[in-house]
Amino acid sequence: MPKISDDIIRAVTDAAKIEDVVCDFVTLRKAGVNMTGICPFHDDQHDGNFIVRPSSISEKNHGNTYRCFVCDAKGGPVQFLMNAEHMSFPDAIRYLGKKYCIEVDNVPLNWTPPPPRPTPPPLPPLEIPREWVGRTMKLAPMATFTTWYYSLPWSIPQTSRMARTLWEYCVGGWKDGRVVFWQIDADGVPRAAKLMAFYGPGHLKYGHRNKEQHPGWIYNQDGCRQRLNPDAHTILKPLFGSHLLKRYPKAVVNVVESEKTAIIMANYYGSLDTQLWLACGGLKFLQLESMQPLIDQGRKVWLWPDKDGIDKWQEVADKLGSPNVQVYTKFFDTCWIPEDGDKADAADITIRIMGDPTFTPRKIEAEGQQGETDPKATAVSDHGSTLHPKPEDMTDTEWFDHLEIMKTIGNYEVAHMNDDPFLDAEEMTDPELHRRREILRQRYNFNKSNRTKGQTPCEVEVPTTDIEGVKSVGEVLQDHPLITQLLQRNE
Secondary structure (H helix, E strand, O other): OOOOOHHHHHHHHHHOOHHHHHHOOOOOEEEOOEEEEOOOOOOOOOOOOEEEEOOOOOHHHOOOEEEEOOOOOEEOHHHHHHHHOOOOHHHHHHHHHHHOOOOEOOEOOOOOOOOOOOOOOOOOEOOOOHHHHHHHHHOHHHOHHHHHHHHOOOOHHHHHOHHHHHHHOOEEEOOOOOEEEEEEOOOOOEEEEEEEOEOOOOOOOOOOEOOOOOOEEHHHOOOHHHHHOHHHOEOOOOOEOHHHOOOOOOOEEEEEOOHHHHHHHHHHHOOOOOEEEEEOOOHHHOOHHHHHHHHHOOOOEEEOOOHHHHHHHHHHHHHHOOOOEEEOOHHHHHHOOHHHOOOOOHHHHHHHHHOOOOOOOOOOOEOOEOOOOOHHHOOEOOOOOEOOOOOOOOOHHHHHHHHHHHHHHOOHHHHHOOOOOOOOHHHHHOHHHHHHHHHHHHHHOOOOOOOOOOOOHHHOOOOOOOOOOOOOHHHHHHHOHHHHHHHHHHO
């Protein structure tokens, strides 16, 4: 067939309306000024991820386009036919010409496009070697975020678990001072890692993300891209902290927006066995695909939005359609003050409370009774603030007993751990191996810290199996009486 002229292509694209084209293949419904439906570009099970902006919307506001907020498919009418129906560009123009009665290269209006090309098989998911996690964690003290994190006014119990919190969440560092937030799925497989720059000491925004540097992904870094070949894989982005779900199966899950907030809140409250903190990394990543493991497990999930994002998070919670997933706003009702600003999140308010021991949360109405505090909005941190939701599987008596213990001994980890775990790639993602080594550490009474007087936490090297003066696990096993008995039996 002859080449289609530019004038014909322009006439066809000007006449094409995205809502008419998509409706030929996808069932759409009105959603305000937009239209929504099931995304045809991935295995979508939720009506709401795929958005069509009709042609009536101005081009400046991205009218006459479509977009999926899960797989990031987007484009106009021609791109939709090429991507969804696998048509070539000329065939897409001919299809639209027939639809809008525009003659294209002398092809009759009753022309039928050829059958679509077969859909290519799905790409395998990207798996990042586990040892990469350990290597970046050794560089965590170099990250500007870590320096700021250690500078916060933590209480004594909170200070004692700072290094452990970073270890449990697999927080690493990069050679240029950026922090590495690993995204490891519930099965312990590293899927992605976000690299973020924070303002350093002396800057007015010390501890805030440097928005002049867009967050990078580890699979796009020099040297890493060639080894991982992300273009040949499907990129999965689980919630930050998902690898802890199996380690703490009974914990209530709190989902915040930023990884920084998850770290601050986890270290502030400490008891991950009852309250686990995950981060979605942005509202656009809070989708059914990332929340499905939590919904399938029947976990109680509280969504903690920023102050100005409550309505948007409520819309997402409604779309998820699970009674166990709810938006938690009592924290702002009791603790937010105008000085925090409309864009404040839970970490911003918590840090202010840490520096103000005289702060007392406001009383709110609960169950129609004036002057009482909602029991779901109360929990005592090491600072004594009443801020945290009570686990639903605990009675009031059990909860208050738990709080009294928390105030006495700090938290579960501080009470039962004799030392920070060894930095080992297998142990990081294998809870059973971690449990066995914890027993050895407790029984063998390792040195609790290699920190000397006058050193800041960031100046201390992260514990590893080859630190001078600390026995390796292999050396412990050779001398341990239980292991010796087992070896003698086998002989």
